[in-house]
Amino acid sequence: MSQVNNRSYEEKRETLQDLAPEELEEIEAEDDEDEYDLPALPNAEEYDEIRMRCAPNPNGPWHVGHARMPAVIGTYRDRYDGWFCVRFDDTDPETKRPDLDAYDAILEDLAYLGFEPDDVYRASDRLETYYEYARELIEMGGAYTCDLPGEEFSELKNAGKPSPNRDKDPETVLDEFEAMIAGEYESGEIVLRVKTDIEHKNPALRDWVAFRMIDTPHPRAEASEYRCWPMLDFQSGIDDHLLGITHIIRGIDLQDSAKRQQFVYEYFDWEYPEVVHWGHVQIDAYDVKMSTSTIADLISAGDLEGWDDPRAPTLASLRQRGIRGEAIVSAMTGLGTSTSDVDLAMSSIYAENRELIDDDTDRRFFVREGDQIPLTGNPPEKATPPLHPDHEDRGVREIPISDSVLLESEDLPTSGERIWLKGLGCFQYTDDRLQYTGEEIDVVREGGVDVVHWVPTSESVPVRMRTLDGDVTGQAEPGVDSLENEMVQFERVGFARIDGTDEDGRLLAYNAHP
């Protein structure tokens, strides 16, 4: 045994290759698996190309929860060298009415996360295709027009009893369906149902609606003349097949969809794709409910300043704060794909982001609501703290010293105590002043002298920093105002993105995380 263990990895591998090639394969497959957060896709090896779709409803910009779909699909695409498209499932012009700006906003959100779809489709461009397949289905006897009011059908269905329309001959059905397409019915008058199994033990699967009439025109000009719209289960089922989708990834709210769509697939003799379902994601740290319509309401009520307000749980807001899309993707793929509901801690996004940006992000001072303290005792004329403590080669900031500094009130020493102003030197607090002592950094190492950040009273830059919990104001060291669109770490305060100047002439910063 010890002989075996003394051999090198390569030698052991070769020996095992000879003795038990199958076991070696298994061991190495498991090793590969360890490199990924996400589990392997089901039966991935059976497909020449893994093809997936991200099928959002374009009714607003994305919130953080939406990032899960592209994060996972995009990561799988990279892993399997596969393909994915964005398909806007915008087939409800009324209750989930598409927002024309959202199509592009969603593609931008996707780009922010670091993914570019291989193709983009809009279901509202493809109505004629859906009609074609519906006609075929009708000819096969797989669908029927039904003018029963919803409630009446529901009662029959729950009792396992068929609609009286169920046995219409296909020609009549086809005529009525053509009339639906021609817009000869009004909303609610008639629907096209897929004939499934009216006695199926799961009532959710019995004779579901494939097409219904909608009087409200679609907001897209290209689709505004259509009145007969497919339901998600029909549209999505047809499209998934036509696009050659091999793996469908979606939420548990669509758990029964696969079973419903399977009836259509059986009529057409198609193979249903592999399906992965996951639960809902909740994110801690936000007061605002993560829902597109709730956020939209808060914005129009003026409670939020826009989709990128730092208090809004949106991707636009995280981008504004300087959080990299990559950090969100890592946190999302770390959740895996379990079907139970999960809580994502913002701290895990922060941890990923900190790791990404810490090394590149220079340090600055920012004092929140500072107290002004005079300096005495001939301190140096300028302070020279390093831009980054781990990278001396980047050089130092030069901060001119005036006759007083601002300190955060929490950092105010008690009388007689010494503190070390970072990058400047040691001071003793006496008679409400800071008296320069000229002592070396050893006094900090010996203990008992706290190290604090500070800014000079004159020349410092007024700052408004927006955070998840509201705004924080204060003063930043000189020069910070030239860092527009850059990340900084305000030492002992946190990472922030410098944005620009606000309407009051203050520098606007967005807090990312500690």
Next chain:
RNA sequence: GCUCCGAUAGUGUAGUCCGGCCAAUCAUAUUGCCCUCUCGAGGCAAUGACCGGGGUUCAAAUCCCCGUCGGAGCACCA
């Protein structure tokens, strides 16, 4: 009411398919120590979980049954 899912530390996750190497992995979080001119980074350590009850078995996080709890669907929403 009918039908489907699911349950491992504060959070997420590995392990469950094919029972033993699991007094249970990793990350995050929290706390303490070391290092440091940051409450950042880095290092070390601690904290903390198999929903409950039965059964099968030499052996159960893993298989079976019954509960409990949670989620989802039963829309002319997606």
